[in-house]
Amino acid sequence: MTADYGLSERKLVILQAIIKNYLETGEPVGSRTLSKYTELNLSSATIRNEMADLEDLGYIIQPHTSAGRIPSDKGYRLYVDMLMEDKEQEIIEMRDKMLEKADKMDKMLKQAAKVLATNTNYATMVSAPINSRNTLKFIQLSQVDENQVVAVIVLGGNVIKNKMIDVGESLGNENLLKLNMLLNTTLNGMSVEAINLGVIARLKEQAGIHSEVISQVLDAVAETIHVEEDMEIYTSGATNIFKYPELTDKQSAQEIIHAFEEKQQLTELVTETLASEDNHGIQVYIGDETPVKTMKDCSVVTATYELGEGMKGTIGIIGPKRMDYENVLKSLKILQTELDAIYKKDPDT
Amino acid sequence: MTADYGLSERKLVILQAIIKNYLETGEPVGSRTLSKYTELNLSSATIRNEMADLEDLGYIIQPHTSAGRIPSDKGYRLYVDMLMEDKEQEIIEMRDKMLEKADKMDKMLKQAAKVLATNTNYATMVSAPINSRNTLKFIQLSQVDENQVVAVIVLGGNVIKNKMIDVGESLGNENLLKLNMLLNTTLNGMSVEAINLGVIARLKEQAGIHSEVISQVLDAVAETIHVEEDMEIYTSGATNIFKYPELTDKQSAQEIIHAFEEKQQLTELVTETLASEDNHGIQVYIGDETPVKTMKDCSVVTATYELGEGMKGTIGIIGPKRMDYENVLKSLKILQTELDAIYKKDPDT
DNA sequence: ATTAGCACTCAAAAGATTCGAGTGCTAATA
DNA sequence: TATTAGCACTCGAATCTTTTGAGTGCTAAT
Numbered sequence: 001m002t003a004d005y006g007l008s009e010r011k012l013v014i015l016q017a018i019i020k021n022y023l024e025t026g027e028p029v030g031s032r033t034l035s036k037y038t039e040l041n042l043s044s045a046t047i048r049n050e051m052a053d054l055e056d057l058g059y060i061i062q063p064h065t066s067a068g069r070i071p072s073d074k075g076y077r078l079y080v081d082m083l084m085e086d087k088e089q090e091i092i093e094m095r096d097k098m099l100e101k102a103d104k105m106d107k108m109l110k111q112a113a114k115v116l117a118t119n120t121n122y123a124t125m126v127s128a129p130i131n132s133r134n135t136l137k138f139i140q141l142s143q144v145d146e147n148q149v150v151a152v153i154v155l156g157g158n159v160i161k162n163k164m165i166d167v168g169e170s171l172g173n174e175n176l177l178k179l180n181m182l183l184n185t186t187l188n189g190m191s192v193e194a195i196n197l198g199v200i201a202r203l204k205e206q207a208g209i210h211s212e213v214i215s216q217v218l219d220a221v222a223e224t225i226h227v228e229e230d231m232e233i234y235t236s237g238a239t240n241i242f243k244y245p246e247l248t249d250k251q252s253a254q255e256i257i258h259a260f261e262e263k264q265q266l267t268e269l270v271t272e273t274l275a276s277e278d279n280h281g282i283q284v285y286i287g288d289e290t291p292v293k294t295m296k297d298c299s300v301v302t303a304t305y306e307l308g309e310g311m312k313g314t315i316g317i318i319g320p321k322r323m324d325y326e327n328v329l330k331s332l333k334i335l336q337t338e339l340d341a342i343y344k345k346d347p348d349t
Numbered sequence: 350m351t352a353d354y355g356l357s358e359r360k361l362v363i364l365q366a367i368i369k370n371y372l373e374t375g376e377p378v379g380s381r382t383l384s385k386y387t388e389l390n391l392s393s394a395t396i397r398n399e400m401a402d403l404e405d406l407g408y409i410i411q412p413h414t415s416a417g418r419i420p421s422d423k424g425y426r427l428y429v430d431m432l433m434e435d436k437e438q439e440i441i442e443m444r445d446k447m448l449e450k451a452d453k454m455d456k457m458l459k460q461a462a463k464v465l466a467t468n469t470n471y472a473t474m475v476s477a478p479i480n481s482r483n484t485l486k487f488i489q490l491s492q493v494d495e496n497q498v499v500a501v502i503v504l505g506g507n508v509i510k511n512k513m514i515d516v517g518e519s520l521g522n523e524n525l526l527k528l529n530m531l532l533n534t535t536l537n538g539m540s541v542e543a544i545n546l547g548v549i550a551r552l553k554e555q556a557g558i559h560s561e562v563i564s565q566v567l568d569a570v571a572e573t574i575h576v577e578e579d580m581e582i583y584t585s586g587a588t589n590i591f592k593y594p595e596l597t598d599k600q601s602a603q604e605i606i607h608a609f610e611e612k613q614q615l616t617e618l619v620t621e622t623l624a625s626e627d628n629h630g631i632q633v634y635i636g637d638e639t640p641v642k643t644m645k646d647c648s649v650v651t652a653t654y655e656l657g658e659g660m661k662g663t664i665g666i667i668g669p670k671r672m673d674y675e676n677v678l679k680s681l682k683i684l685q686t687e688l689d690a691i692y693k694k695d696p697d698t
Numbered sequence: 699a700t701t702a703g704c705a706c707t708c709a710a711a712a713g714a715t716t717c718g719a720g721t722g723c724t725a726a727t728a
Numbered sequence: 729t730a731t732t733a734g735c736a737c738t739c740g741a742a743t744c745t746t747t748t749g750a751g752t753g754c755t756a757a758t
Contacts (some may be wrong), residue, residue, distance in 0.1 A: 030720050043732050048721070066738045138493040144486060152501050152511070154493055160511045162501070164430055239607040242599060253727050254591040257606055263586050379751050392701050397752070415751050417705045 028068030117237025122319030129313035377417030466586025471668030478662035
């Protein structure tokens with residue numbers, strides 16, 4: 001059933017007990033406590049012996065002589081791996097169900113981050129899906145007044161992009177019509193990436209090289225299409241970290257909160273997560289394992305979600321190492337389902 | 350020159366010296382320090398006498414017997430009022446210069462908040478201007494595919510709103526043309542507020558009551574126009590408060606940072622500031638004066654800015670009471686000028 | 699009106715003491 | 729051989745004590 005981790009059954013049980021207890025209390029746990037409050041009826045002395053062994057093996061640590069033990073990163077890792085194994089079945093079911101709709105998405109994701117933070121009591125982040133592989137669905141230029149044209153571009157997933165273009169001279173109605181026709185027939189269905197300089201040059205030719213204005217407008221359109229919206233990241237519950245004393249000496253608190261405020265560092269987390277898609281999109285970074293150095297004293301759990309057509313985003317939960325991994329994994333799953341449900345029903349809210 | 354604040358010249362100088370010193374050090378300042386490090390050559394004893402008076406008058410406070418004095422809120426208030434008086438001239442010059450353009454504004458405001466935070470070492474917020482009094486400049490419906498219409502609405506200040514509308518049946522090209530014509534001729538130039546249910550009802554009549562689809566589309570358009578985008582607030586430098594120990598016991602730090610994260614509370618600050626437009630749009634809240642209760646141990650300085658046509662926003666700086674008011678006022682001024690300059694030159698970046 | 703002088707206060711820093719949870723080891727036990 | 733009881737020992741944390749020094753208010757002299 002459970003894989004062999006090279007430890008006696010009893011050692012495993014004891015290790016698990018230590019971690020569980022430490023997750024709850026945040027205090028080092030001693031042999032006496034375990035002896036009293038676990039099923040395996042063993043005296044504290046026996047447990048001490050086992051603990052000494054576990055310490056030698058590097059799974060637990062004594063913060064100082066005559067203190068109880070706390071899990072090491074290696075200990076957490078073992079624990080999480082075991083959990084993952086148990087949950088594997090559920091995890092497989094939970095993913096890849098999101099719908100292809102993206103209108104008003106920001107509000108929803110913001111809300112998602114918030115809900116997750118409230119439920120878990122950890123800090124959370126949700127990255128908006130990036131859509132570089134997206135395709136163009138509709139494009140239209142409209143004359144607003146003599147000097148201004150507005151370009152509206154709809155991409156797959158109903159992502160809408162806008163651009164006001166200042167033009168020196170009026171384009172004229174027929175020109176505009178022709179241009180719109182041309183743009184739609186040529187570009188519709190093309191992937192954003194495929195619309196390169198060559199394509200634009202050809203467009204200019206077809207539209208008639210004579211007009212400086214048209215050239216200018218086309219450039220603006222091309223630019224707008226390609227504007228890689230910098231990765232939007234929504235965060236919530238950053239202040240939850242104040243609930244965990246081990247993270248809240250001035251120094252650490254400042255660093256972590258700063259990371260959440262500036263968000264720059266979080267993008268690394270996103271790219272990292274999206275890159276290494278093991279474990280069915282669920283990733284657990286413990287302590288030093290995390291790609292974000294300011295979080296070396298935390299655990300970070302990330303999940304990817306996908307809204308069809310390669311639009312992937314990341315959900316992340318950041319908390320202390322003594323994170324309630326079980327609950328976190330469950331919450332992530334629920335969130336994904338919820339997101340899916342809300343999204344299918346009413347994409348506009 | 351300086352108005353009479355009901356204090357002897359010497360008391361004023363001493364009070365000022367106390368505050369200045371306390372602003373720098375954050376430590377209570379004693380009589381000896383003042384005696385040594387000020388121009389007015391007075392013995393510590395004399396200064397003690399004056400300080401006793403100032404304390405009786407409520408301008409300074411002794412945190413405990415045998416400590417130096419720190420400014421009371423009343424003391425700060427006096428100090429700031431004097432500063433304001435000095436700066437009045439400059440302040441008058443600095444406002445109401447912003448340009449009527451709002452494309453990509455969010456990025457710029459975000460940046461502004463950041464710059465301000467870096468310069469002052471305090472926490473900052475910038476609210477995006479709200480434009481309820483705005484007028485409609487251009488509107489257009491376009492068929493994206495059989496079931497979808499996209500509505501594009503351009504308001505004064507080039508604020509663009511979008512909405513995808515799902516329709517049951519295709520509208521048909523002529524219908525769309527007629528509708529667009531109708532919308533533009535009727536609504537152009539109207540203020541957003543003026544476009545009420547009556548106007549929409551009349552539109553429906555004119556468009557021909559026969560079509561259920563048209564009615565549906567018009568409703569969606571009306572809704573989109575009125576969607577009060579919830580006030581966007583950009584913040585930066587929240588972690589700067591960690592630089593001021595008097596704000597950073599766990600409790601306070603958590604509350605303040607939370608306020609910055611949730612932003613909800615900050616909207617109060619914005620509305621309050623916009624409402625009471627004294628002092629040429631510059632407002633200083635000291636301690637309990639602030640509308641946001643979580644900031645009762647801080648000082649909050651806010652300024653309004655205006656981008657033509659009633660589009661007003663707020664800039665705020667939140668820091669300890671011992672804030673460098675002089676520098677803050679100056680920075681606010683500079684920011685406004687900068688915003689203006691950047692904005693005039695290149696509204697798209 | 700100003701100042702020197704002095705006794706007094708009190709928070710903060712430094713040091714001393716106590717307390718107790720937890721350990722490792724040894725010897726007894728099953 | 730594995731487990732357990734017992735005990736001396738360790739050491740951080742909590743508590744209490746002492747010291748220190750900046751700062752005060754008051755009084756008397758200038």
